[in-house]
Structures are given as structure tokens and as C-alpha cells.
Amino acid sequence: MRQEKAVPTEGIYIFKSCQISAEYPGVESSTLYAFDKLGVKYFNDPMQCCCSGMGYYSDLFSYLTVVGLAARNCALAVRSNHPNIAVFCSTCYAVNKKCTEILRENRAVYDRVNEILAGIGLHYGNELDVRAHHFSTVEILWKLRKAIRELAVVDLGGLTVAAHPACHYCKVFYEDVLTDPAFPTIQDEIAEELGARSIRRFQEKLLTCGAGFRQRFTNKAVSLAITNAKLAELQKAGVEVLLHMCPNCHVQYDRYQPLLSQAVRITYTMVHLHIQQLVALALGAHPYNVVGLQTHSVPVEPLLRKLGIEVPKEELTCKSSS
Amino acid sequence: MSAGDQTSFLTEILEDMRFTSHVRGLPNCNQCGSCTSVCPAARFSGERYNPRLIVKRVLEEDRSVIQDPVIWECFYCYSCHMRCPQQVSPCTLIQVLRELAILGRHADGQMAGFLDYAECFWEFAIGSTPNQFFADVADEWGPRWRQMRREMDGIREGLGLMAAIPPDEAIDQCQHIMRETGFLERLEILRDAHRRKQRGEL
Numbered sequence: 001m002r003q004e005k006a007v008p009t010e011g012i013y014i015f016k017s018c019q020i021s022a023e024y025p026g027v028e029s030s031t032l033y034a035f036d037k038l039g040v041k042y043f044n045d046p047m048q049c050c051c052s053g054m055g056y057y058s059d060l061f062s063y064l065t066v067v068g069l070a071a072r073n074c075a076l077a078v079r080s081n082h083p084n085i086a087v088f089c090s091t092c093y094a095v096n097k098k099c100t101e102i103l104r105e106n107r108a109v110y111d112r113v114n115e116i117l118a119g120i121g122l123h124y125g126n127e128l129d130v131r132a133h134h135f136s137t138v139e140i141l142w143k144l145r146k147a148i149r150e151l152a153v154v155d156l157g158g159l160t161v162a163a164h165p166a167c168h169y170c171k172v173f174y175e176d177v178l179t180d181p182a183f184p185t186i187q188d189e190i191a192e193e194l195g196a197r198s199i200r201r202f203q204e205k206l207l208t209c210g211a212g213f214r215q216r217f218t219n220k221a222v223s224l225a226i227t228n229a230k231l232a233e234l235q236k237a238g239v240e241v242l243l244h245m246c247p248n249c250h251v252q253y254d255r256y257q258p259l260l261s262q263a264v265r266i267t268y269t270m271v272h273l274h275i276q277q278l279v280a281l282a283l284g285a286h287p288y289n290v291v292g293l294q295t296h297s298v299p300v301e302p303l304l305r306k307l308g309i310e311v312p313k314e315e316l317t318c319k320s321s322s
Numbered sequence: 323m324s325a326g327d328q329t330s331f332l333t334e335i336l337e338d339m340r341f342t343s344h345v346r347g348l349p350n351c352n353q354c355g356s357c358t359s360v361c362p363a364a365r366f367s368g369e370r371y372n373p374r375l376i377v378k379r380v381l382e383e384d385r386s387v388i389q390d391p392v393i394w395e396c397f398y399c400y401s402c403h404m405r406c407p408q409q410v411s412p413c414t415l416i417q418v419l420r421e422l423a424i425l426g427r428h429a430d431g432q433m434a435g436f437l438d439y440a441e442c443f444w445e446f447a448i449g450s451t452p453n454q455f456f457a458d459v460a461d462e463w464g465p466r467w468r469q470m471r472r473e474m475d476g477i478r479e480g481l482g483l484m485a486a487i488p489p490d491e492a493i494d495q496c497q498h499i500m501r502e503t504g505f506l507e508r509l510e511i512l513r514d515a516h517r518r519k520q521r522g523e524l
Contacts, residue, residue, distance in 0.1 A: 018449045021486035022474070029481040046484055047492045050448040057398050059420045059433065060440045062508060063340055068499040094400075101342050109339055116502040120495045171400035181404070208362050212397030215363075217435065217455040219395060222366045226397075229366075255463045292481055295470050297463060 005178055007135055007143040008084040012042035013077035015096075015134075017089035018050045019247035023255075026292015027088055027247065030280035031137045033290050037151055037283050038144050043082040048073055053095040054248075057213040063102075064109065070099035071113045071124040074132035078125060086137045088276075090166035090246035096134045097173050136169055138245045138275055139178055142186050145193040153284040154307055157195040162239045163187035163275070164230065164253070166246030167208050182206075187243040187275040194282045199237055204230045209249035216252065227252055228260050231268050241303065243275045250274060254297045271300050281309065288312060331383045338418045347409035351377050357402035357412045363395050371395035373402050373412035380415065388423040394432050424508075430515035431524040437516040440509050446487045447496035 012035070020027045035042055049069060056066045073096070077085050087093045103110050104126055114124055125131060141148065165184040174181040179189065183205060188198035210226030212219065231253065234242060244250040254272040261268045273281075277291050287293045287309060293300040304311050335341075336348060355374045358364045363371040371392055379387040387393065396416040403411040423429040438452040451459055460468055470477070478486065488496075500506070518524050 016486075018486070021448075021478070021483075022450065025474075025478050025481055025483055025486075028483055044484070046489055047495075049488050049492050049496050050443070052443065052449070054449045055439050055443055058436050058439060059417075059424060059429075060436055060443075060508065060512065062421070062504055063338075065500055065503040065505050065508075067339070068503045069496060072495060072499060098340070098342070101344075102339050105342050106339050116499055119502070120498050122495075167399040167401070171404040174404045206401065208397055208399035208401065210362075210397070212363075212399070214432075214436065215395075215397050217452070217458070218432075222363065222395075223397075225366045226362050255467065258464065259462050289480060292477065295474075295477060297467060 005139075005176060007139045007178070008133075009040050009140060009143065011082045011084045012040060012140070013080065013082035013085045013132075014042050014044040014048075015051075015073070015085050015087040015092055016044075016048060017087070017092055017247055018054060019251065020088050023251050024247055024274065024292065024295055026290070026295060027250075027274040027276055030274070030285060030291050031088060031141075031276040033280045033285050034141060034148070034276060034283060038147055040140060040144070042086070043080050045076060045080060047076055051089075051092040051095045053089075053091040054213065056095065057091065059214065064112070066095060067099045067102055067109060068113050068116055070096050071103060071117060072120070072122060074100065075117060075122040075124050077132045078130055079122070083130070083132045085132050085134045086140060087134060088137055088247070090136065090169035091248060093134055093136050094168040094172035097176070100132070100134070136245060138169075138186055138190075141276065141279055142178055142190055145190045148190070148279055148283065149193045152194055152282040154282045154309060155195045156191065156278070156282060156307065159196040159240055159307070160199065160238055161188070161191045161196045161241040161243055161278075162199045162202060162234050162237070163191075163205075163243040164209060164249055165205065166244070166249055169245055170206075187245060190275055191243060191278060194278070196241075199234075199239060202233055202237060204233050209252040211248045211252040213248075224256060224260060224263075227256055228264055231257065231260060231270070232264070232266060234270060235266060235268050239270050240306075241278065242270050242272050243278065244272060245275055247274075257298050271298050271303050272296065273300070281307070286312070331385050332380060335380065335415065335418055340414050340418060345403070345409055345411035345414050347406065347411070348377070348380070348415060350408045351381060351410045352408060353378060354407065356405045356407060357410070360401040360405045362399060362401065363397050367395060373416070376419070377410060377412050377415065380419075388419050388426060389428045391432075393419050393423065394429075424511060427511070430511075430518055433512055434515040434519035434524055437512045440512050444497065444500060444505070444509060445493075447493045448487055
């Protein structure tokens, strides 16, 4: 448990995610909305490229390729004077941290990567004063949770939530997890600050979402059995919102929930939001134009009504109809 | 990594860059089974998948483990990695074993379906759902999702976000890195595996 982990709110380099871009772009806009409201200065660099983690964990890339791509992004962040890389996706988080660990410890890889980067006019620095550091955007919001409460215009009182702690946030670099890695409460604590009741401890809390990278496609029965186990437990517990901090998990629960409801004959009613989206809603963000709820599979409109947030009819008709 | 018989299997594996300082415990595995006890793939497959036994086989120098389809059942969730008292990280080991299987051409059947992801990454420096699985996904995720995918560019624009695909200059830089780190050789294996599958050889 390392509550003392230093989380920066300056020099932030936004690290975009392929899955968020393709599935839930509202997570990105919600985070930037919250950062703007909170006065967090950041640089959103069009030159940043994908971490390649989805491909790596589908066994498509050698690790040298992954390290090379990570080193390039780090070099861009440092060059822009924004060395604090803030990621949306937990796969990006762990992949990048692993790459910097390798670059620190393995001189041969460090030299080879810099030889390659020299070909595109970049350099990866290992020295502490020029090294890039990786954080989750959720960690930044956790640090600023009191300020979020001060700025909130929507009260989440009466809302029951639970959090799915992304495996690649809490299990890969478990010593670097804010709150307790055995029962992470980073999302719970933000939601509680906004008035929600969070079920902090439940039996399946640390169970993976079931996506398993390639397993979602090649081992579907086991994959969906895993996904269903957490949904079944949380449905019984009366959870209304399951909070996420990784798009892979968000896809797995949100996209497959309607299918699983039919398959197991349980009407799953919880909606799935990244914690950044819940924060943006509480701060008054537009449900479609900022939070991007029209890209969700499980309709979020009943939740909006419960929270007293107006559901803009025209957007509902043109963007959220099924 | 070569598959020469001169070097022990364990030594060869431990030379991989992924075995960094906090996951160097593989030789010290005491077969306690903590990994299997927390493994979702073990729990939901009736222990068809058992990370403790995979570690055991590696420690016993059993190179045939890379040809065993069971290594393809790990979810890479790192539960074993977090719980192991000896810093063994079976999850990291599986990543290395799968790579040996791919390079030794024991895994063409596992890789053929993922070619499109790799092709997309080479072309655009960003991943996407492999086309080979797209039809399944589109069916399961339903018409609402299909409509959303069609409208995604407009949705992103409405949210004030920049294009998902990076500019050409960034793609060129990524291709330089991929070329220099052996990605094109890996891509050739994937293409060949895909061709073999199309010919019905897999």
C-alpha cells in the first residue's frame, strides 16, 4: 500500500488510447473536460502513437518493438516539457511502465533503442531529471477528489456503485497502486466524495473482466463465464453503476452485458462508466457532447434521469437510438 | 532467442528482457500453487489450464511445453504475478513461451486470425479489431454498436477530439521503429500463417 505515491498535476502529457478512441471516445473528452475545470494543464500531442499493448498481448509484437514505440512517446513527452505521461487505459499504463523499467535496467536494449530513435531525431533519456513517468488519469482525479467535490453540480447521493479495478493497473506494478492493491478503492473513493455509496468489498472484486486480449475472440466460453461472474454478484448487490478505468474491461462488460442477460436469463441492469465519465457528469458535462454516452451499449439514460440530468431529446433520437 | 540445445531452456528464457528485476524468481519457484489458486483461466476451465504445472515443466527443461496448446489459455491478467511469493510471474513466462512457439512456427493456428491487427498497426500505427473476428463481434454487439461504428468519426468530431489515426509523420516514425525492431519479419510469419489457414492447412 503506497498512499504516498506522488501524483503530478503539472507537466501532463495526454496519452491517448486506441480502444477509447474506437469505442468510448467520451472517456477522453470527459477527462479533458474535468482537467480543464480543475485547472490541470496538459499537452495533447497529435504525434503520440498507440502503445501497441493490445497487439503485444495478442502476441503479435516482439517486446523490442513495444519498447521502441514506448521510448519514442517518452522522448516526445520530455521534449515537449511535459514528462508526466497520463494514460486513459490501464494496458497502456502497465506496458509503458514495463518498457521504462527495461530501459533503466538493460543497457543493451537502452543502447539499441537509442540507436533506432537517432534515425528519427529523438533520444530516450534515463536520467531522473529527463525521464518520463507514467500515471493513470484516474490517479490525478483521485488526488484532486476534494476539488472535484467543490466544483460538482450534480449530487450522486442515493447512487450505488462498485468499481472494477483494472488488472493492468493494480496487478502488474502492484507496489505502485494508489490505495490498497489487494482491494483497490481509487475509483470508489472518488465516487464517494461525490456522494455515491460504493460497495468497496465484494468477493469477485479482483476477478479479471474476461477479455483476456485474444481470449475474447478465441476462448469465448471461458471469457464470458468470467465476465458473467462479476455481473451476477453485483446485480444481486443492487449495483447501479460499475466503474471502470480501462477500456478493455469497459468493452467486455458493456458490450457483452445484453448478450449475457439473454444467455443466463438474468436482467442485468447496471450501466458501465469510466470513473472519468462519472466525474464529468457530476461536474455538469453534457451527456452526449462531452461524456459521449451515445457510444455505450447499455443505455445510460435511466441513470441520467435518476440523477436529475436532463436527457437532451434531439441527441437521443439521432445518436443513441438502437 | 535461439532454440539451441547448448543452453538450458531455463537460462534461455531468463535472458529475455521481460524478466526484469522484480520478476526474477522463476528458478526459485517452490510449487506452492498460489498462481493456480488465483488464476481465472484455471478456475473457469476446470483447471485445464494450470500455471503451476507450466512453471514446473520449464524448470524440468521440458521444451515441449511451447508446443502445448494449453499455453494459449492464459488471460494475461497478472493475478499470478501479483500473488506469487517468489516473484516468479507465470504470466510473464507465458508471454515468452508463446513467442518461442511463434518463432518456432508451432503457433500458426493461434496467430492466423490476428493478421489484420498487425497489418493495421503497420499501416496506421494504431490497432483495431481484427477483421477475421469482426463479423462475430458485430453480431454479438448488435445494431446499436454497428451504427455507432459507422458514425464514429462524426461522434469524435462532436466531442472536440482530434483524429484517432496519427499524422503521416508519426506513422513514418513508428514504421522506422517497427522496421528496425524486426516487426516486418514477424508480420511475414503472420501472413504465412494466414495463407496456410486460407489453404485449409491449419
